[in-house]
Amino acid sequence: MRFLPLTLTLLASFFVTGAIWAADIEVKMLNKGEEGKMVFEPSFIKAQKGDNIIFLPTDKGHMAASIKGLIPEGAKKFKSKINKKFTYTVEVEGLYGIRCTPHYANGMVALIQVGDSVDPSDFLKGKKVPKKSKERLEKYLSQVGS
């Protein structure tokens, strides 16, 4: 019975957090990456509820923020500080549009899919997004799937 306390602790943590195996997903903020200038890398992130998205200030001058109107209903909006590491835990299923505010016009955006059954079709409908960011978001939306 020596493993019982450990088992109970694990069970307890499962019920408290809802997921023991939450993943940490690191996203670099870069001046230049595989997709071009001013990018999050990876720029399309597939996650599950409870995962931690960790934005890393790999290059200087960047930050990460949720885009108004482009996060699921009930999800917490966020805005990190420039040049600071920032962790956001995704708690609501759906699609999250992320931007680096200073480089929004340069197309510095990312898309997070949380959960498997997500419908990308109306995500950008009627939303005001700078041209370059819109192009990239459309590309990321084409990767949404289960």
Ligand SMILES: [Cu+2]
């Ligand atoms: Cu930036």
